[in-house]
Amino acid sequence: MSQFTEDQVTQLAPDAASLKSGKDLANERKWVSFHQNERVLWGEVQGSGKDPYRTQVDLQNIAFKCSCPSRKFPCKHGLGLLFIAARNPSAIKQGIAEPAWVSDWISKRVDKAESKVEKDNHQEEDPKKAEKQAKDKEKRQKERQQKVEAGVAELDLWLKDLVRTGLLTLPERGHTFFEKTAARMVDAQATGLANMVRSFNKINFYNGNAWHTEALALSTNIYLLLESFKNLEKLPQLWQEDVRNMIGRTVAQKDLLAESNDNNTIKDTWLVIGRQTETEDDITIQRNWLYGCQSGQYALILNFAYKNTPMTNLLMVGSFVDATLVFYPSNSPFRAILKEQSLNTNTTDTFSSKGAFATWDAMQETFAGQLAKNPWFDDIPYMVEQLVLVNNNAQWFLKDSAGAFLPLNSAFSDKQIWHLLAITGGKPVDLFLIKTNNTVLPLGIMNQSDRTYQLLR
Template identity: 35%
Template structure:
């Protein structure tokens, strides 16, 4: 019996790894030697892995729910033991025998599934408890009103500082502009989105040729955002939701699911990529999906920390029949994963578009959300080639008539050469984010998906 309905490939397992070191360490454990009491059943895989101590580590993976538990002290998620166990199960049929989970694994699986109905997939309490109204709606409304007033005061102050900057001239901005102080003021105003954009102004100033133009562009976008918030009551609802999100006002997952104006979208969603980032305090997991019927893109965000591991893991290449609920906005992208109607299964290579169509898609989204840095697209039949000026690389279409530069900030040397090696000079299908810095490749199909 296969606990998932379809056996994962090794590439799908490795796509779960938080970093290259974990991939290598997990690969070393993908042999029967260090394992005992392994088994598969009830949509799970489990086993005991010999470690440096007297007691072996208890490792279990909920394959259906893409969740993991291990008794080792590692802060990586999934740890090398979970990766090794899944690689052992995926690599050789029969290496992990069918059976019933032992008590320690069964209890964890039962607890997960009992609580599944009461939690949303990004780790925020949901379901029945989350859908209930706040204990004191009037108090919540007063708190929200006070925060809007604070953000409004912060936006007004920021407007004045931008005006002072333009009147004094951009030439001295790199020396005199108090970026950190201004950002701190926006944090005090409970506007983290404004604070983040202000911090980004500092590195632009005096940062190379034509920096005044780039700084002016960023100041203009910031001015547009503050003016939009100060006049938010006059904006259409979708644009107002976008402005709220950009200044840092979040929509609670529980409120989104309980809202009367939100409708879940059911589709067969192909997992295009999964990426983790860690700022030392919080781990953020970004999972991009694309609807088979609707063609819609979706971004699922989840967050974890030292005492709150990430639960949801979806390797690229899987297809899940599930409901997604989009967060409000002028161009909705972020979504919550709701009910799943069937086990995940391997999916096909996604259909893609050409370079010109990808650039047009990004330009089209900017009309609705001018603060958008990039938009997810699948490029079909593109080949990585050196740029014409000898600096950097680009993806060229099949005819060589159009090309998009690869974002030099986002693709490390290892990822670049992996992409080039997989292509071998031949056209490939690549998923990534297309933006004003270029194209950031995340997954390439060969023909199975490979994370970059």
């Protein structure tokens, strides 16, 4: 049976209020009934109305349904039911036939997924319709190309003016100066360039002279990207893909799936090692980092949600997922989408440490090779073995088995530092982490003896 931890359930809460209410409902006496089998967890809980609310959780492809009026996904009832399963799995009755309201829902989900695969594999289009769609697509691409070229020319002039007047004037520019230029890049359909420009507003200009290096590196990366785009046709095909992606091109998932083959597809048991969620305007962006337990391949899965709409393809950090991933074309494949997935409940023999590094130097050598393939590559996950958390002159570092040090990223909070210290007791542990700039951000501890993963919350 699928077994979740409380930490994993906590990650699914859409907000703090839902989490608190969900924990309050993790009381078995508040539920009329709750049951489970291999594919679904369901229960009935008395609400404010006459009839109890019916709550269901798809355990294979994490999804929720509840008859309550809440517009949150998952609602507090779904969270409460999962918390009961995490805290006291023996309390969940098993071996009971699914009632019709459960089997109808879960069967429809299975049939929908299967029919989608069947449609993707055997879709036959009307030739005239296909020809018209191809022409419309080509027209849109040309229009977008013209906008992007205009945006690149404008940003090139802006950047040269910025350097000409001197980077030392950056602290005086103010937030609006960079945001205005970023907005122009959004209008030019070059969202990648917009995000790079916005990065100037993330620089800490009040940290001595440390910002000089960061500002120069950012300016150089933007200039390199602009020059690469202007010379796009001279680059190898996969380099062209990376440049277009960095500029801000989007590839529709259905198009990527249609072009999937053995060269860009990996079927494996994937460990979900970390997640980062941020909100820009009304859009929530969720980054999920995965590690292929047999392939040693890392992957980034991006999920998006507008306002209160639910995330698709929910992934629990610390869970093992049997999945087929399709990678976007790249000189160094990393970002991917889920083609098929199901939770893995027998992970004892699935994990391999072939992607792990013994020292920082070994990791850095691989990182340098990845930068050679994609100079804009950053925020890359790695697994490094036998690391010890140490403090020197009020700054925290991770020390490897060779005695080398790398500083912790400032995003790793004091609470997380003490959590890591409490778990390890100062002893060496194997960590999954993100290398960003010249710092590292720990994600979780991998215990290779029993194949368990502990998130650093």
